[in-house]
Amino acid sequence: MSGKEQQYIQEAFDTNWVVPLGPNVNGFEEDLKTFCGGENEVVALCSGTAAVHLGLLACGVGPGDEVIVQTFTFCASSHPITYLGAKPVFVDSEKDSWNIDPDLMEEAIKDRITKTGKKPKAIVPVALYGMPYKIDRIMEIADRYGIPVVEDAAEGFGSRYCGKVLGTFGKFGVLSFNGNKMITTSGGGALLCKEPEMKQTIMWYATQAREAYPYYQHEAIGYNYRLSNICAGIGRGQMTVVDDHIAHHKHVYKLYCQLFKDVDGIEVHGNPTPESDSNFWLNTITIDPSLHIKGEENAYHDTVKGAVGGAAGVVHASSTPHTDCEPNNNVEALRVILDAAGIEARPLWKPMHKQPVYKDAAAYVNGVSESLFKVGMCLPSGPYVSDDDVKYIVETIKDSIIR
């Protein structure tokens, strides 16, 4: 944390604004609005998950509805659908961006209308690892069917498509400032919307939906989702370095490309089209199944005892080392080698349609996310990863390959 963050937090204490509203919250929203091009309204919330939840709520999603969501994602894109009593309809990815396949998405819309007689209530594309989705095609299809889009740009803060910041295309845009994201407020998020009236509605839902009476009068169910003034102070400080952070992630991407150039069987995931401008939040590689890694014959011999990587919180101990959909042995062997070398690498997100909790959900699949999950890996990419770190990571990977 820099001096800026501490200064804003100190101000919050000095002025007695240690609550989920206040000058830092307003200032942070202004900073975000400017960063996103000045056209959108911004509501700062306590998490990106809360932003997905309120975006869907404001699209009118309710019990019995269906929502189309990219299957290749972190669970926070789809879980809020279930909070509202609605059902996710998972759609697979296209090969080049790894994000929702617009053609398959349209097929899913048509098929849901045929099968249920109702249109899906919303569409949630996800900027996986920061990579932009094909938002021009997604919006064209969504508009044709009159379905609102909630962009999950939690990982894509500062990524652009055709020069425009992600989160500003759809009816709503989701940002996250969790500890591991492009900028952090320790925990936090924001919902981008188009009109000041909608901002009011979102803020109302985020503060327990109170009616204007001298006492607490409730005519709708609300949530306690506003960002704290302390966290927003960190956010204001982070906004002074966000451009540097993004430039750094892009620099690390270029370095990985350069250092992996001559390594057969390993590919760095890059921008697929001239319109795409990823923030490279996490740099990812794919590892050819034919590439042999030291120790791969022992992969998955032990069950995992704790959270893999830096993932926080409590996990259930696994009872078996295998599931019916997991990264290849060479990928797991490489993860173990990197872990032993003090390098935190992780598999890609496991597609939601392969998650037991969603086993009954409708899914429109083409095999892309599942096959990427088997061969993919996320590499360290954050602001503290130096050029020497990247060289060490790539050298460690090269040394792990059996020639």
Ligand SMILES: *Cc1c(COP(=O)(O)O)cnc(C)c1O
């Ligand atoms: C991190 C993340 C979120 C939610 O963010 P939190 O702030 O952690 O609640 C939503 N969607 C995706 C794809 C994410 O990676």
